[in-house]
Structure formats: structure tokens, C-alpha cells
């Protein structure tokens with residue numbers, strides 16, 4: 001199963017991605033997470049460049065992102081499928097991905113676009129917390145850890161990412177709407193395109209996605 005998961009930041013994409021990745025046993029490829037994993041290494045040039053962009057609420061240049069993706073698609077675990085989360089973000093990246101898929105002789109099974117209004121997204125993100133160790137996502141009201149501020153999985157400290165702060169979120173939404181939304185136009189006439197309502201609960205969204213993929217039993 002080869003899936004692209006789309007939608008503005010904070011629409012529940014990360015949670016859905018975790019679920020789909022487990023359900024289909026395919027790697028969850030988040031270019032944002034890949035870049036963040038490089039942040040702590042001062043010798044990692046790509047990581048430090050990406051950190052500067054993401055810290056300002058801006059997008060990493062396409063060439064750097066595409067190269068990272070091509071390297072990832074060359075790894076063995078991607079042969080049975082993949083799920084992209086946060087990629088492609090614009091038409092340039094979508095075209096680059098098409099070339100990569102052609103190179104591997106692969107086709108996309110689903111492009112899933114989860115949608116919700118901007119104001120709902122800002123509310124949701126203000127409460128988002130992320131485990132510093134494993135990257136698992138929590139929310140102060142909607143998805144609480146068993147112990148406040150501590151990851152259930154590994155006891156890691158839960159932090160608010162710089163890019164989840166309100167001002168940064170609003171800037172990210174503006175960038176998303178102007179740059180990423182056209183990607184929807186790129187895919188929406190494909191048979192594999194599904195628009196999913198992301199205004200309800202996580203479970204509502206998940207049910208709608210599974211139904212679209214023909215996986216509801």
C-alpha cells in the first residue's frame with residue numbers, strides 16, 4: 001500500500017499516519033521527523049540547515065527534501081509500501097515524487113486529504129505536546145498521557161515544539177494554504193484521491209479513512 005497523507009498541520013494527520021502505518025505494516029515517512037532527528041547533530045549539515053528553516057516556521061528548500069526522500073525510498077523496508085506525511089508539500093515536490101515513482105515502477109494507491117478550518121487547527125495545536133525521546137504526540141485535553149508531562153511509552157519529557165506555538169502555527173497555515181493547497185489540485189482528479197472530513201474526533205476521521213480505503217469491516 002502506497003499512501004500520501006495530506007492536510008494542514010494539526011488536522012490529525014500524525015495520529016492517522018501512526019495508525020495506517022501499523023495497520024498496513026508500512027513505514028511512516030515524515031520528512032519533518034527525519035529532519036528533526038538530525039537537529040541534535042551539529043555536524044549534520046542538512047539537519048542544521050533544516051533546523052533554521054523549520055524554527056522560523058518556513059519550509060525546507062525542495063532540493064534538500066527531495067534528496068532526503070529519494071534516499072529513503074531506496075531503503076529495503078519501503079518495498080511493501082510507504083506512507084508519506086507532510087510530503088509532497090508543493091507542485092515541485094509532487095513532480096519530483098512522480099519521477100521517483102516512475103524510476104521504481106511504483107503507483108500510488110491512495111492520496112488522502114484530511115480537511116478542517118484554520119481556527120479549529122490553531123485551537124488544537126496550542127495544546128499539542130510531543131515526546132522528546134520517541135516523538136509520540138499527545139494533547140493536554142484530547143490525548144493526555146497517564147502522567148502529566150511524561151510519555152507513556154518511555155518516560156520521556158513531553159515538550160511543546162517551537163513550530164506548534166500559536167504565532168508559528170498561523171504562519172505555517174498561511175504557507176500551507178498558499179503553497180501546499182495547489183498539490184490537492186495536482187492529485188484531485190486521480191482515482192486514488194480521497195477528501196476526508198477532519199473536524200470530528202480522531203476516531204471519526206479514522207473511520208472515514210478506512211472506509212475510503214475499503215478497509216471497514
Ligand SMILES: [Zn+2]
Nearest residue numbers: 131134151156
Ligand atoms: Zn516517548
